[in-house]
Amino acid sequence: MHKIPVTVITGFLGAGKTTLVRHLLQNNEGRRIAVLVNEFGEIGIDGDLLRACQVCDQEGDHGVVSVGPDIIELTNGCLCCTVQEEFYPAMQELLKRRDQLDCILIETSGLALPKPLVQAFRWPEIRTAATVDGVVTVVDCEALAAGQFVGNLEALEAQRQADDSLEHETPIEELFEDQLACADLVLLTKVDQVDSQTRLKVEQWLQQELPAGVKIVPCQQGAIAPDILLGFNAAVEDNLEHRPSHHDQEEEHDHDDDINAVQLFLEHKFDPAALVERLKMLVQQQEIYRIKGFVAVPQKPMRLVLQGVGQRFETFYDRPWQPQETPQTKLVLIGRDLDQATIEHHILASS
Structure with missing residues (x-):
């Protein structure tokens, strides 16, 4: 077959x-x-x-x-x-x-x-x-x-x-x-x-x-x-x-156990430039490998896509918010030992 x-x-x-x-x-x-x-x-x-x-x-x-x-x-x-x-x-x-x-x-x-x-x-x-x-x-x-x-x-x-x-x-x-x-x-x-x-x-x-x-x-x-x-x-x-790797001889793969994802659902709308600057500061303070998500922007009918690795960020509008959607900011931050409450407070502190 x-x-x-x-x-x-x-x-x-x-x-x-x-x-x-x-x-x-x-x-x-x-x-x-x-x-x-x-x-x-x-x-x-x-x-x-x-x-x-x-x-x-x-x-x-x-x-x-x-x-x-x-x-x-x-x-x-x-x-x-x-x-x-x-x-x-x-x-x-x-x-x-x-x-x-x-x-x-x-x-x-x-x-x-x-x-x-x-x-x-x-x-x-x-x-x-x-x-x-x-x-x-x-x-x-x-x-x-x-x-x-x-x-x-x-x-x-x-x-x-x-x-x-x-x-x-x-x-x-x-x-x-x-x-x-x-x-x-x-x-x-x-x-x-x-x-x-x-x-x-x-x-x-x-x-x-x-x-x-x-x-x-x-x-x-x-x-x-x-x-x-x-x-x-x-x-x-x-x-x-x-296709050998140095993981082949390991009986346990626990070195990624402290890598986690923080997921944020925020009703707040953000100015893209201000949000990126805030996230760059956050990356300097915590071990964050990747940030990605969608952002609701004031007076904008379009959904903003945000992607960041280290201090490098990219933003672009990909499509209009659908009629059945409520514009909402959704972010995923992947890193090591990330605390959701601390991250959310930092993002919203100056809003």
Whole structure:
């Protein structure tokens, strides 16, 4: 029986995975694609962004059909499925529709290790119906060049001379290494934010860290041809032993236990520039890896999308608030030992 190919999209927080998946949905070249979004938290920011992509009817629900719990059918025949806890039931729901699909994309959370996810495709109930066609690791060129989240680049080595605390290998670095070790392709995003010499240094460093034969493809705003990302025929679940990571010998994976997500639902409307400045101050005070969400703006009928990694923030209006929606600010902050009350107080203190 023909197995449906599954492509795993992994990468660090803010690298551009959702932007990439949105582009694939909008430029699917006739492919019927199911997207499974492994979200961290309950708000579902990435899932909402995917459902709001231009293949959907943004004037109402006429182009979006619910076909099951947390599964949304888009106007071009693709599916968007959000998974917050259990991977297996969601995958089973998608496999029931395998005759209606050409492939499945899984967008992992920024905190997910790719290898355990691939191992799930060895389960008998999934193995007979699906295969991991390939693992695509999305890497933020600008962040990597600045030495953020990774301990080996020249910029971070300079920082280490002034900060002994950077000598210790953090779980974030281990996660990044595992994402590279499992990759069939590396997609280097935000290359337009660095000069050609810096980009070359990043590519050279990555090539040293990657398994032999893994290609690096530059990308801007998720614009990449589907043929480049799909059709590896790698059957990754059958060759995991050839993709070693330093987590393989660990019996327990408890180093991420203190990483948590704070989720805020705020009735308050915010001036975008003032909110970004407030969040930048918060990032300086606490160990926050990623901020994303939707913002209600005074006198604006449009929903503002906010995404931040470190001190770098991006905002844009993606669509009007729907008639049935109450404009509300929804934020997810991912970091270490985050306290919701403290964060909410900081954000609202100067409002």
